[in-house]
Structures are given as structure tokens and as C-alpha cells.
Amino acid sequence: MVDRYDVVIAGAGPAGAQCARDLATxxxxxxxxxxxPEDEFPRQSNKSTAGTFPSMMSSFGIPDDVVMSYTxxxxxxxxxxxYKSYxxxxxxxFAEFKRFLVADGRENGAEYRFDSRVSRPILDEDGVIEGVRYNGDEEVYAEVVVDATGPAAPIASALDVVDLERENQxxxxxxxxEGVEMNHPEYADLRRAxxxxxxxxxxxxxYSWIFATGGDTAKVGICYIQNDRHREFAQEGQTVDGYLDAWxxxxxxxxxxxVIDGKVHRGSAHIQMPDEMHTDRFLAIGDTVPSIDPLWGEGIHKGMKSARAAAATVDRCLTDSKRRLDAESLAVYERLWHRDVAPRMKSRLMLTRLLYLAPNERYDRFMRDLRKTEENTLEKANQGEKGAMAKLLHLDDIPLLAKFAREQLGS
Ligand SMILES: Cc1cc2nc3c(=O)[nH]c(=O)nc-3n(C[C@H](O)[C@H](O)[C@H](O)COP(=O)(O)OP(=O)(O)OC[C@H]3O[C@@H](n4cnc5c(N)ncnc54)[C@H](O)[C@@H]3O)c2cc1C
Structure with missing residues (x-):
């Protein structure tokens, strides 16, 4: 008997599990x-600091039980x-959050198969995807296939839908x-920050971070892209672990x-302009499409929103009497993505590149400028609003901008 579903989703991260919740509902x-495997889930994929905002919690019905601390x-x-902003x-x-999404999806009728490593697409005689192969020779067929495996992206890569570049990783x-001094006299009070x-x-x-998780505990991390910018400031031979230890x-x-026993998380994501994210009978969601906020790495909400956009697209196509699932019919997903998931991605990427290009002294001035502008200038700049970005630039930033322009032309 052929194993057949309406939708098969590869990957039970926030994006895949949310998409399953929406479709099952x-x-x-x-x-x-x-x-x-389910008994240890999530293990390697337990990677995220998982700082998020109330809009994500309320839009997706996330219960308080998975919150470590409110800030x-x-x-x-x-x-x-x-600079401090309310x-x-x-x-x-993050692990409890992932397990909640799985349990809730199941309650609504979604099926989960753990220990199931998806390797490649199954194509029909016209080269259109009709299912996936997993664990070697096992097969499952569906009307629509969704790749939600994050940076692994085995199906999206095989279909040439996304090209996640190493230099943007x-x-x-x-x-x-534990034992972190969260209100040190020389620094801002981080007890609820x-x-x-x-x-x-x-x-x-x-950038690096400290996220309060209650009392004297915190999530403490560091992240960078191994590109020219990193190499310009880097110390010879230093690793990402070495940088965190040195800090x-x-x-x-x-x-x-x-360090609390066993509590080390690591992972990666791509900071680049997304290209395509769908083709005939196929959608890529979450970090499989580079959608993570380029500036601060907020990827959970974006992944969940892309999941919702994908579920709404599939619903629209399957509700239609013709049930068309070709690339043209599924293109509505890309429109929703650019409108709701990551609007003005190009400007936001530009701001990020500019920011990481700045020297340390410029960062001190950036904090002073932020204190002088209205509360939401940074938020607006991070949403790609050019007016807000202009407010944070100065005449003597011209050499910085020129360097940025040269890099853009050279890339
Ligand atoms: C160190 C770090 C800190 C972060 N901090 C934050 C933060 O504070 N706030 C925030 O919003 N975001 C943060 N992010 C980003 C956020 O974690 C991601 O954007 C989010 O997890 C993406 O969700 P996803 O479902 O697209 O992919 P993933 O979370 O990558 O999930 C993919 C799932 O697919 C599974 N999988 C992989 N390959 C296969 C395969 N071949 N077959 C089947 N399954 C497969 C994986 O096991 C995993 O369960 C952080 C990321 C990192 C690495």
C-alpha cells in the first residue's frame, strides 16, 4: 500500500511543527x-536561545509553561x-517549546514519525516532486511536500529551490x-532583560548576548559569520567556542x-537574501529559506509566520475545485512571505552589513545616538525604514559607507 498524505513535512522545528499544527487544525x-529520536527530542536541534516577544506567544497560542523568564x-x-529600551x-x-508544538499538533490530528531522516525527493516522470525518501529506502507520498529542516535543506537543495551559501552561514x-552577576555596578541591570x-x-x-532566565541564571552566547568582516577583526586560530570562553x-x-551541566547549545543559520522558496508541489519554510532577522537572529517568530503562510497557501489551493498545486498556484506563498514574514529584507540586510562593518568606537556613538532619538528608531531601522536608518548615520560615516559600497560592488 502506498503511504500517502495531503502534506508531508520534513523537520519538526518551530516552522515544521507549526505548519503541521495549522494544517491538522x-x-x-x-x-x-x-x-x-523521540525519547531525546530535541537533542542536537536544541540550539536556540529562544528569546521572543508577546506577539509570537499570542499569535500562536504558546502557553506560559514553556517560558523560562519574562523580560x-x-x-x-x-x-x-x-542603550536600554522597554x-x-x-x-x-526551547526544548519544551518544541515538545509543546509536537504534542499540540498531534492532539489536532498531525502524525509524527521520529527517527526518520529525510534524504531526497521522489520525482514523477515530469520531474515534479511527489514524495520523499527517508531512512534509506522508505517512501512517503503527498500532494505537497514542505522542507522545514532548517539549514540542512535536503529537499529544497535537491530541487534547486534554495542555495544556502557557506560564506553567509x-x-x-x-x-x-548560573552564578551570573545580573546587576553588576559597571553594566546595565540585566535581571529582566x-x-x-x-x-x-x-x-x-x-554579536554576543546575555538573556536573563531568572535569578542569577542566564543564557550567554556568541555568534558571527565567518566572512571578511569576521577575519578583519578576528584573532588567528581562535574558534567560536574559544571566543565565548575568552569573554x-x-x-x-x-x-x-x-556553565550548568550539559547546557551547551550550538547551531547555525544563513544570513542572506532569499531567492526562491517554492516550486511545483513544494514549499520551503523556516530557516530553510534565509528568513532569520539579520540583525538580531530572531528566527522563531519568522519561521512560525512562514509556516502559517505555507499552511494558508496549501489550504487555498486544496480548497479550490481544481486543486492546482503547480508553482504558479503556490506562488501566493512567496507573496505572503515578502509581505508578512520578512518585509524589506534587502534594506534590513544592508543595515546589518553596515553595522557589522563599523569599528568598536562607532558602536559607542551608536548607543549615544539611540539615546537621543525616539524610542522606536532602532525598531523602525531594523524593519528597513530608510528614514530611521538615516537618523543613525552621520557625515563622518562616509568612509564607512564608501567601504560598504565597495564591498557590495565587489560581491
Ligand atoms: C545559537 C542560536 C541562538 C538563537 N537564538 C534565537 C533567539 O533568541 N530568538 C529567536 O527567535 N531565534 C533564535 N535563533 C534562531 C532560531 O532558533 C531558528 O530561526 C529556528 O529554530 C528555526 O526554526 P526551523 O523550524 O526553521 O528550523 P530548525 O529549528 O533548524 O528545525 C529543523 C528541524 O528539522 C530536523 N531535521 C534536520 N534535518 C533533517 C532531515 N534530513 N530529516 C528530517 N528532519 C531533519 C532537525 O532535527 C530539527 O528538529 C537562534 C539560533 C541559534 C543557532
């Missing part, structure tokens, strides 16, 4: 294939300064720590802190 037969502020740090948020226990590592630090001595060409060794906030 609408009554579709959906199966999710996840490479990791009031977002703090930006530079080598010698900082922006309530939540730091999730951001790598991150994080410790969960998510803090991101721009400092090339700590994270060359990237923990010298920042006084960690003087009495220790």
Missing part, C-alpha cells in the same frame, strides 16, 4: 518526519556604553550559566558563574 492529513527590556551594549519579551525553554554557541552586545573584541563581525573568563559578570 484545518483537517488535512499531515505527517512530519523528524530525524531525531521587560532589550539592552544593547557597546564596548563602553549601553520592550517586554519572553525567554523560552552564521555560527552560534551558547551556555546556560535580553542584552545584545556589539563588540569586535568579543564577537568579531558579530566568560574576562567579563566580571561571570567571575563566579559556571
Amino acid at each position: 484545518r483537517g488535512y492529513d499531515v505527517v512530519v518526519l523528524e530525524t531525531e 521587560d527590556d532589550v539592552v544593547l551594549e557597546s564596548p563602553n556604553s549601553h 520592550q517586554p519579551g519572553a525567554v523560552l525553554e 552564521a555560527i552560534g554557541i551558547e551556555y546556560e550559566m 535580553m542584552m545584545l552586545r556589539l563588540d569586535h573584541d568579543i564577537a568579531p563581525g558579530g 566568560v573568563d574576562r567579563d566580571p559578570r561571570f567571575a563566579d558563574a559556571e
Whole structure:
């Protein structure tokens, strides 16, 4: 008997599991294939700091039980300064969050197969996808296939839908720590904050972070892209783990802190302009399409939104009497993506590249400027609003802009 569903989803991350929730709620037969075994899930994929905002929690009905701590502020740090902005948020226990999405999807009728590593598409005689192969020679067929495997992207790559470039891969590592001095006299009060630090001595060409998880505990991490920017500021031979250890060794906030046993998370994502994200009977969602916020790495909400856009697209196509699932009919997904998931992606990427190009001294001035502008200037700039971006630039940034322009022309 042929194993057949309306939709098969590869990957039970936030995007895949949310897509399954949405489709199952609408009554579709959906199966999710996840490479990791269920009893340890998530293991390697337990990678995220999982800082998020109330809009994500309420839009997707995420319960309080998966929240480690609620925060009031977002703090930006530079080598010698900082800027605090009131922006309530939540730091999730990522593993519990993932398990909640799976359990809730199942309650609504989604089927899960763990220990199922998807390897490649099954194509019909016209070269159109009609299913996937997993664990060697096992097969499952569906009307629509969704790749939600994050940066692995085996189906999207085989179909030439996405091209995730190595030079755009951001790598991150994080410790969960206890004994952290969250209100150190020389720094901002981080007891109810998510803090991101721009400092090339700590994270060359990237950023580092401390997210409060309650009391004296925090998630402490660092991330950067291994590109020219990183190499310009990097120390010979230093690894991402080495950079994190060096920061923990010298920042006084960690003087009495220790890594909580077994609580080390690592992962990667691509910071690049998305190209295509669908073809006949196929959609790519979450980090399989580079949708992560280029500036601060917020990928969960974007992944969940792309999942919802994909589910709405499939629903629309399958509700239509002709049930057309060709690339043209599924193109509505890309329109929804550019409108709702990551609008103005190009400007936002530009801001990110410009920011990581700036030297440490410019970061200190950036904090002073932010204090002088209206509260939401950074938020608007991060949404790609050119007016807000202009407010954060100065005449003496011209050499920086020229360097940026040369890099763009050269790339
Ligand atoms: C260090 C770090 C910190 C981060 N911090 C934040 C943060 O604070 N806030 C935020 O919003 N975002 C953060 N992100 C980003 C966020 O975690 C991602 O954007 C999000 O997890 C993407 O979800 P996804 O479902 O697209 O992919 P993933 O989370 O990558 O999930 C993919 C799933 O597919 C499975 N899989 C992979 N290959 C296969 C295969 N061949 N077959 C079957 N299954 C497969 C994996 O096991 C996994 O379960 C962070 C990322 C990293 C690496």
C-alpha cells in the first residue's frame, strides 16, 4: 500500500511543527518526519536561545509553561556604553517549546514519525516532486511536500529551490550559566532583560548576548559569520567556542558563574537574501529559506509566520475545485512571505552589513545616538525604514559607507 498524505513535512522545528499544527487544525492529513529520536527530542536541534516577544506567544497560542523568564527590556551594549529600551519579551525553554508544538499538533490530528531522516525527493516522470525518501529506502507520498529542516535543506537543495551559501552561514554557541552577576555596578541591570552586545573584541563581525532566565541564571552566547568582516577583526586560530570562553573568563559578570551541566547549545543559520522558496508541489519554510532577522537572529517568530503562510497557501489551493498545486498556484506563498514574514529584507540586510562593518568606537556613538532619538528608531531601522536608518548615520560615516559600497560592488 502506498503511504500517502495531503502534506508531508520534513523537520519538526518551530516552522515544521507549526505548519503541521495549522494544517491538522484545518483537517488535512499531515505527517512530519523528524530525524531525531523521540525519547531525546530535541537533542542536537536544541540550539536556540529562544528569546521572543508577546506577539509570537499570542499569535500562536504558546502557553506560559514553556517560558523560562519574562523580560521587560532589550539592552544593547557597546564596548563602553549601553542603550536600554522597554520592550517586554519572553525567554523560552526551547526544548519544551518544541515538545509543546509536537504534542499540540498531534492532539489536532498531525502524525509524527521520529527517527526518520529525510534524504531526497521522489520525482514523477515530469520531474515534479511527489514524495520523499527517508531512512534509506522508505517512501512517503503527498500532494505537497514542505522542507522545514532548517539549514540542512535536503529537499529544497535537491530541487534547486534554495542555495544556502557557506560564506553567509552564521555560527552560534551558547551556555546556560548560573552564578551570573545580573546587576553588576559597571553594566546595565540585566535581571529582566535580553542584552545584545556589539563588540569586535568579543564577537568579531558579530554579536554576543546575555538573556536573563531568572535569578542569577542566564543564557550567554556568541555568534558571527565567518566572512571578511569576521577575519578583519578576528584573532588567528581562535574558534567560536574559544571566543565565548575568552569573554566568560574576562567579563566580571561571570567571575563566579559556571556553565550548568550539559547546557551547551550550538547551531547555525544563513544570513542572506532569499531567492526562491517554492516550486511545483513544494514549499520551503523556516530557516530553510534565509528568513532569520539579520540583525538580531530572531528566527522563531519568522519561521512560525512562514509556516502559517505555507499552511494558508496549501489550504487555498486544496480548497479550490481544481486543486492546482503547480508553482504558479503556490506562488501566493512567496507573496505572503515578502509581505508578512520578512518585509524589506534587502534594506534590513544592508543595515546589518553596515553595522557589522563599523569599528568598536562607532558602536559607542551608536548607543549615544539611540539615546537621543525616539524610542522606536532602532525598531523602525531594523524593519528597513530608510528614514530611521538615516537618523543613525552621520557625515563622518562616509568612509564607512564608501567601504560598504565597495564591498557590495565587489560581491
Ligand atoms: C545559537 C542560536 C541562538 C538563537 N537564538 C534565537 C533567539 O533568541 N530568538 C529567536 O527567535 N531565534 C533564535 N535563533 C534562531 C532560531 O532558533 C531558528 O530561526 C529556528 O529554530 C528555526 O526554526 P526551523 O523550524 O526553521 O528550523 P530548525 O529549528 O533548524 O528545525 C529543523 C528541524 O528539522 C530536523 N531535521 C534536520 N534535518 C533533517 C532531515 N534530513 N530529516 C528530517 N528532519 C531533519 C532537525 O532535527 C530539527 O528538529 C537562534 C539560533 C541559534 C543557532
